[in-house]
Structures are given as C-alpha cells and as structure tokens.
Amino acid sequence: MAQETEVREEEMQREYRNVGKPVTRIEGAGKVTGETIYADDMQLPRMLHAKVLGSPYAHARIKSIDGSAARQHPGVEAVFTPADLPEYKKNFSNRRGVIFPDEEVLFYGQPVAAVLASDPHVAEEALALIKVEYEALPPVVDPITAMEESSPLVRSPLGDVDRSEERGHVTVGVEQEEAEGKPSNIASQMNFKRGDVEAGFEQADVVVEHTWRSAVVHQSYIEPHSTVADYDASGELSVWTSTQAPFYIRDELSQTLGLPENKIRVTATEVGGGFGGKIYLQELMVAALAMAVRRPVKYIMSRKEDMLAATPAPQAVIDLKTSMTRDGKLTALKSRVVYDSGAFPGAPMLPGCLLVGGYYKCENLDIQGYEVLTNKVSVGALRAPGAHNVTFAIESHMDMMARELGLDPIEVRLKNAVEEGDPLPSGQPYPRIGLKQCLEAIAESEVWGRRNRERGTGNRGVGLAVGGWLGGLQPASAIVCLNSDGTINVTVGSADITGTNTSFAQITAEVLNVPLEMVNVTTGDTRTAPYAGMSAGSKTTYTVGRAVKLAAEDARQQMLEIAAKRFEAAPKELEMADGVVRLNGSDEKTLTFQRLGRLSTNFAAPFPAVVGRGAITTRKMAPGFTAQAAEVEVDTDTGEVTVLGFAVAQDAGFAINPLSVEGQMQGGASQGLGIALSEEMMYDSEGRLLNGNLLDYRMPTTRDLPPIEAIIVEVPSEEGPYGARIVGEPSIVAGAAAVGNAIADAIGVHLTDAPFTPERVLRALGKL
Amino acid sequence: MRTFEYHAPTSLNEAISLLQEHGEAARPLAGGTDLVVQMKEKATKFAAPSHIVSLLRVPELSGVSFSESEGLRIGAGATMSQVADSPIIRERYRAIAEGAALVGSIQTMNMATVGGNLCNAAPSADIAPPLLAFEAEAVIVGPSGRRKLALEEFFLGPGKTALAADELLAEVRVPLPPPGMGSAYDRHTPRKQMDIAVVGVAAALTMAGERIERARVALGAVAPTPVRAPQAEAALEGQAPSDELFARAADVSAAECSPIADLRGSAEFRRHIVRVMTKRMLREALDRARSG
C-alpha cells in the first residue's frame, strides 16, 4: 500500500482532472428511464409472496391466533403465526429482534402473522381469515405523559438493548444510561453539564425560555421496504433487499438465525430512497420464512404498511432556556430534550443532546436527555437523526435573543459559533469545521440579500438558521483491478444511495490519471465485496472513498512497478497519463494500460494480476455544518406560508462531485422544508395512525418548493479523500428553524410547533 | 386487492343491464382515480366489488357540448382535462373550469371524470361547488329510462348519492348563464397541489346594473355533502356590492355551514377559512361579472 500522507501532500499541489468536477450520476440514466432493477422486479422460480397481518391495537395482549381458516384458503401455501415460526434468537427489547410478538402487541400495525401464496392478492385476501383474539391494554401515546410516574407502562420491562444500528449513524463514543431499577417508560437518559447555568442566566441581559415541538415524520422514500430471500440446498441464505446496510444485515441475520456469516449473501439492490430508514427491518422475517418453506419469498410493503410499521423519525419536545449578554455572548443554555422512541428504544437522544449545545461556545450548559417509550411505531434514522428537532429550538432562540437585543442574526451567530478545538457538550473537542465559513457564505446568498429589501412588504420575511451533523465512523475497504483491455474495475461493499459509486469512479480515475469512462464501480454482495460499513451517517465517501483512493494508489504502484521492470528504470522515473505509462520525457518507452493488462493476465504472463487493495479505519469525525436562509410570504388571512426562496451553504470539505453535493444539499433542504411546512404523522388517542397515506401525510410537491440556491463551502477535513467530509445529512437540519425565523421576521411571532400549518399560523396570530 | 371480473360494455344499455344483472356486487369504473384507490385500501364505503363495469367505451357518456338554447352538457365520462381546457367552459362557466383544473395533477386530470367526482360524493369534490353555483342538473339513466335531478338533491351524504345500484349518471346539464354573470372557485389546501379541499368555495354573481340580481354561493368540505349557502345568497341579492356586504355574507356562510373536525382541520379553522374564501370568491366573481 502506498504511503498515504506523502501522496496527500503531493496531490494538494495538483490540478485535478476528475475529482472536483461535476459528473452526472453513473446509475442515473437507468433510474429515470425505468430500467433499473429493484428488489420488487426480481422473480425467482417457485417464489412465494408474503403478506403481513398488522395489529389493530396499539397495545394489547394476544390471547390466541388461529391461522387454520387462512390455511384452507385456495392458493395459500403457508400461514405463520408466532407459534409457526422457526427457531431464532429473540430479543424483545429491540424492534429487529422480534418477528412477531409472542404475547404483547406494542404498536398499531405491528406485524403479528403472515401468509404465503404464489399470488400476492390471494395472500392478502387470506389475511382476513386469520383469527386473532386480543385483550386491549391501555395505550400510552404522548411522550410527556408517558414520563409521569402515574403513567401506565408501555410494555413489559426491557432486557438488553442493542444500539449498534444507531451507532452507524453517529459515532461519538458517548454512552447513554440504560434504564434500571423501577420500571418506567424512560428507556434511557443522559446529562451533559458544564459550568453553572444559574450563574450564566444571572450574568445575562436577556433570557429566553420556550418549549419546541416537532412531529413524527416519515422518510417517505419512493420505494417502500422490499426484500426477497432464498435458502438453498447447500444451506446458503441469499437476501436481496433494498438496504443501506448489507453487511450489517448479514451480521445480524447470522447471530439471530445461527448461520455463519460466510453462508449468508446479502445483496443491496438499488435503493429507491432510504434516508436512514432502510437499514434492517423485515429481512429477518423474510429470511426465516424462506428457510421454513424452502422456497424463495418476496415481501414488498404497501405504502400503508410502510407508514404503519417501518421506522419513521421521532417527535421531540425540547424545553430550552438560553441567555445572552447585551453584546451578544451566549452565557448559559439549559435544556430538557425528550425524544419519543415509540415502542422500542432507538431514538436519537444522544445526537440531540450533543447538538442542542453543540453549535455555540457556551461556558454554562445543562442538558438532560430522555428517550421515552410510547405505544407508537418505533423510530429509526432520517437524515441526521434527531438533529432537526433540537436545531429548531436552539436556532429559534438565537434569533429571539438577537431580536430582543437588536443585534444582527448573522453577527450573533458568528460571535458564538464553535470552531476547531471547542468542546462538544460531551467535552470532546471539535476537529477542523466550517460553521463560520457557512455563515459567511449564507450572508452572501441572494435570499439573505433580500432580508432588508423585502422586509415589511406584504407579510414577507427572511430568516436563517445553522445546523450540523457529526457523522458516523466505520472501517471500509475497496479493491481496484486492472482488466486485460486496460480498463479498471472497482469493487466496494457499500450500497450506493447518493451517487457514491460515481465519486469512487472519479477518485480512481484521478489517481490513475485516466478519463472517467475507463473506470467501472460495482457494489458487490457480502460474499464478493470487501467490507464496508452501512451507507449511513454520511460516511460513505469519507470512509469508503478513502479506501478506494488507497486501493487505486496501490494498483497504480503495481502498474508502475511492472513498467519499471520493463524499462529497467525506477518507478519514480515514470509518469502515468491517459492510460499510458511512460519513462519521463520518452516517446518510445511507453506501455499502454492495455499492454499492462495483458502482461499481467495472459497465459504464462510475466507479471501477476494488478489488484489494488485499500482498507482503512478512522476514529476522527469530519462534522458537516450548514447555514440556510429562507424567504417566506405569509397569508395572514388563511395562515398559508409560501417559501419564496431558499439558500443552503454547506461545508463539504472538498466536493468530489459538486453536482452530487448540490443534489444532496437541495434534496435534504426539500425534506427540511417538508418538516417545516407540512409533514406530520398524526395519531389518535388510541395510538392509531390517522394518515398512513401520501395524501394526508404531506410531503412538499414541486409547487410547494422554491428554487434552492446551493453554495458549496470547502474547509478540508483531516482524513477524508482530497479533504472531503460528511455531506449527505446536514442539509435537512436547519429547514424548520430557518423557515420559523423567516415567519417571525414576517409576522413578528415565532411558532413553537412544527410543522407550521395554516391552522397553527392563525393560532399564533390570534385569529382562531 | 380482491379478484374481480372486468366488463367493458360499449353502450349505455349494455352497461345498465350489466349493473342490473350483478346488482350490489357490481361497480361502475370511470377513470378509477377514486375507485381503484379505495379497492386497494379496502375502503369501507362499499363491499369489494366482484364485477367491474368499465364506462370507458360507453359513447353516450363522453364529451362536452354547448348550445345557446340548451346550455352546457357535460358527459359523466368527460375528463377534468377536457373540462378545464374547454374554451366555452373557460369563458362562460369559469368556476367549473377552475374546479376541474384543481383535481390532482395533470395525470390525475387526464383520468378523473366529472361523473366519478360527483358519484364518489366526497364532501370535498372540487367539481361540485361550481356546478351547484351554476344550478346544474344530474341526468340519471337506469333500466326504466332517464330521470333528472337537481344536483343539490343528488348528494345524500359522504359517499352516498341518489343513484340506485343499477343506475348511472349519464351527464350534467348546466343552464345558460345570464348575461352579467361572473363566477369563481378556489379551495384551501395545506399543500399547493395534490391535495384535498379543506374548504372549497364557489361564488356566482349576476349583476343588474349596480345591484346584485342573483347570488349563488356553494361550499365544499364543510358539510356532509357539497352544499349551497342560501342565507349568504339571500344576504347578497338585491344589494349593492361592497367589501362590507361581502364581509357580512361571508360571516353568514361561515355560520350556516356545518364543518366537522378531522385531521385536515378543526371545525373552527374551517369556518374561518369559509369566511376568508367566501369574501375572496365574491370579490373575484364581481370583478369578472363587471369585466364581462
């Protein structure tokens, strides 16, 4: 393997030909023309379709389940109630550790039984024939009442909680206190303290205290959860699934089903949107059923099932008290951060607690986090899980305090913004970050430029907010091979959900100094690909990209060595460009990649095949920050908020593919606007989801979204390839806060509950 | 979805006899933008049909036509796109074109029919308030022939119409608008498109000089069916238009409707929006009446 640091310094000097250039996503054409093969497109011989029966209660005891009538239904091949499932290692404390509950149902829509048939419609019809006797138990729906001592328990007490999935999204080496002692609905809690908050409030000239609520929101990927599994005669389990985390699924299935990891092949099929929600969910059920019937089984969630029983992102209730001196110095921050985890632990309380006090220098902090169980579907990650909830609170406060003191919102933020070396609430120091640079960039945006011009005209307002994400860390590896015709194959184990394979092609082409077309990147399955962590926590380019770069450098070195031997020269005297290796300045001493390929692959070839290998681990975060500005118009009669313009400045470290980076910034910002304006899962007092469809769960349409100005900021990370840092997630974080601040600029009131629906706007205006 | 038999009759008579033959087990299918969704979601409005009678090839139901003597005829099978794009409707029946143009997306409008919108009988159906404001009539065909019914009497409740199981809505007839009439329809939705009316308001004003000779106000999504607002209409007729008058009429229409609270809005919010939108639609209708 080449010396990483040496090469790094060398490359800083160079003009790049591939990285840093906008490239359309290699897999994009297939997606827009409909040619891409998704899990649901797979047809295997003798395949059965699974349909799942969901609980009509949010909390109940199953007294009996009788599948006999469903079994008699013509066309039904098998019915699985809890008693019919094959042996597996159950863990009732984790959502993914249990296929069907043995006894206690914990949320509305929780799968309790399944039917298999060759015809999916037959399987669906037969569901109605399964007889389940329930004894309804009191559901606990609201997280704040769930915390009260007098609240009924959401469920029987938890055993060991596995938090490995959450660590894939954010890896910061801080533990939370798991619940112990007297049973309560608080699954875990944590506290960060620094200085003396009461003294801090004393010193200040303005103190602001409010409670901020955000809703349960759904990732709403276009493709619902989809899985096909097969178990063959040799005892090998194959799983094709729409996931961001093939190796994670392999490891979990291995432990749960008792199969060795080398007998499990998980293929991440093309993911039709994941956003953190497609890690590991129904794969265990599909695999277990396929093993039980020894036929391939396919399970595709309907939209409704996906909304009822996948893993949306949590609501949170944030109590926040902050204070500032007249000159704009933040003196104290006290917060109670409550995340509603649903029926199983897994809420992003930890990142919430880190970020609520993580954007600004503040000597006095007291942050208390709670992860609370309720009888709702359990939550998962959604792009920077937990970050938007707390950002809404702290960024609204920064604006409120600045307004009371008559200070400029950008100046106030710049004055307090964290930079390299400043501690997170946990005490860990930040590495090099670009928060200030993002603020400076957003100040130059067109949208922010309209702040003073448009103010006071027709209920228009402009506001801004910052946001950030710390990111996940996992080892990664890659292989780069030279083919006999001189083209290059790259193999990785990471699912490509954001265009990462295109960036890997750029990195490889850069290292080998060839046109992009000479490189092809494949995501292998867990039996053929080298290991990669889950494509979550924004870490894929940061970690796998670095491994690809090392692998390409290794391949390059091997090619140079072959050429050096041919020319009887030292590798140092050679140059590599456009698919040709030549002795410095020579026209004769040249070897094409094709020739090198032949020399290392032909019968009795003189040289071994060129196989570059790259493997890394990293324990260094490369947090990504953003500053975002919104311009809104509020119809004060109907309460409608129209976002007229939106700008995102984000630190990408180094944008390997600026087009992808902009796409991530705009996509995440659109989701942030959905959280701000209209996305909200609604539950009745019995814990039943009222809007499990995309009509009443409102994602913004193209007509709800303004043009989004994307401003890429580049403050290089210390370890990422070419300085790249985490990119995918930060863009979602600041939308609600920025829009809320813009609304306040327009109408003089901050809304404390997101989304900002017309009814809430009218109530804030005192018109209802 | 459950299995079903699919029929594709090519005449109105054939369609009616199929409905007669299969009774409650049959369901007519127009654009399918309500029906297919409901079948998939197992909506409880009706039992899963075992016979689907497609109306796509029934020529008697299609098209839009107009004559100065008879007024407007909209076939039940006319699509929202056809209605929204019809020059005569855009010119003389503006509110109807506006209602049709709001239905879903372009793809939805190309499939969704006027008949389907009315027969699905959602209180929020966007084509209903404008048709009520123009005092449209439903033409119903069954085994015993044709009958006509004022559209107001066609709706009986959410999802319920005056149609018998073996009857079809054939067309709607809309009288010729008097000279000096202006109309407007709009709705309130949380999202800018692909949404369902939380409140829909249609207004039609006929001016005689500086007085309102005839006023029609119709509301969607604030009662079990799309409804007229007769008290608001009475408050307007014979009066000279003004902001105060419109505000008063808007208060009356907000008071006389009977909204429910659901996940799309509280009753209080809906009443407020009825007030705001009634005012806005009246102003718009007046401007249009004045500018001819």
Ligand SMILES: Cc1cc2nc3c(=O)[nH]c(=O)nc-3n(C[C@H](O)[C@H](O)[C@H](O)COP(=O)(O)OP(=O)(O)OC[C@H]3O[C@@H](n4cnc5c(N)ncnc54)[C@H](O)[C@@H]3O)c2cc1C
């Ligand atoms: C994405 C989307 C967006 C939508 N947006 C809107 C919107 O903005 N506003 C709105 O009002 N609606 C909306 N809808 C609902 C729907 O599109 C309309 O109600 C449409 O007009 C229904 O017409 P159709 O031809 O598709 O009816 P179908 O679904 O075919 O039929 C609807 C019902 O009417 C019955 N039926 C149809 N024709 C006749 C007939 N001639 N005689 C007797 N019975 C009949 C059917 O049996 C069925 O019960 C939307 C639907 C979708 C899927």
